[in-house]
Amino acid sequence: MNRRHFLRFSAVAATSLYASQGFVTQPKDDQTVSEVAFAEKKPLITYSNRPPLLETPIEYFDRAVTPNELFFVRWHMPIIPTVKWIDGFHLSVQGEVENSLFLSMKNLKNDFTPVEITAVVQCGGNSRSAFHPTPVGIQWGNGAMGCAKFKGVRLKEILEKAKLTDNAKWLLFGGGDKPVKADIPDFQRELSIHELRDDIIVAYEQNGEDIPFLNGYPLRLIIPGYFADSWVKQLDSITVTKEYTPSFFMDVAYRMPKNGCRCEEPQKKVKESEPLSWMEVKSVIAKPKNHAKYKAGSNIQIKGVAFDGGSGIAKVEISLDGGASWKETNLGKELGKYAFRVFTYNLKPLNKGKLTIMARATNNKGQTQPFAHEIGWNHGGYAYNGIDTIELEIV
């Protein structure tokens, strides 16, 4: 067998091997921005208008706070009320509570202590296009995420006012978006009361403005450190229960394999799974753009953001030799443990040819990003956090 035959044979073998096992690469980054802009948004990468699915182009992750007009959008249900009459909007708190509450926006703004937190919200399926074979779900690149300063009231304070009974064990959160028929599973999320913490808030502002309509106006549940599937938009009900309420979006969707590698084979779904919750350490390169051309000797600044589930970013490193050696980047100001942290690295490549650049973040727990190929496949294509890699052409 000569070398060429061997290579071809390996490629075929690899393909069939991958087909049975699943493999992970870099997510796609060649999407185009739509010509159409949605309400309160600049034109974004648009996968659907009903329900609206908008992705933030990668170059906007060169800053710690994502502007509202560039913030990604993901809804599950086709009917999204526009909540024009804000005085008629209420958040209800019912079930295992001594005082049922029916809170208007004025109540929330006047009768509770306002708090602010800057946090990353990332879709569980962000970067899903990295997984092969294709998991069912939107084939996002890296842009189904954003970081904003949210203002609102502590969920704990609301629940203290409602006074949980001794039976209170679960919190069911419902939003305004609805399916077209009553027998279609509605989007709702559930938290155990053991998951309650001080930094979970019910927000009415995003980056100093009303929350944009497409991001959940007028109220959104903010769970810093958790993936976005639990950040219920247009939040209008909190039901406190003794027993867990089964639902499609908790029990079937948004679940990760519960095993050491959090991975499974495409044909053999792991039986034991758990809901997506905490985000793992991740970083993306915003600039320069993948496949950009530069003249040898020009000054190039690599810029991007890093984040994790709330321990904070310790360092971001760059490799120019395929991961053999790593150099630390400069980190921008920390806006909070849950926020994007900007990293920059300057270089001046002198040699012509392809230049591969990798970025790898490490959090304050010492956890670091794996290479994409080290990540195990999962059937939902969730939680990708591979080392981001771009290739420049130096001419």
Added chain:
Amino acid sequence: MKKFFLVFALLGTLQAKTYTKDVVMPNMSFSIPVDKNIIVMQRNCQWCHSYGYIINMGKQNEAFWRHIVHKMRDTFKAPISEQDEKIVLEYLMKYFGKQD
């Protein structure tokens, strides 16, 4: 009569303050190839989502599309009849299919 107008004007300003967001969704559509079976796609898929959901999946094999069609029917209650299931699959394989 003057008073009457004044009341209306006042009501008008009050309304303007309470109705805070006037959101209009853009007029856009995601189109998929039109052939004799497009009507089957229309009557089964568009209740809940645009064709953008199909386009976004890219080319996929028959097992993938069958899985999706069943999920849409069984979980998301798309009214796909047995006859339509065959046509939908045939359509998806024709324009969004791949062999493997």
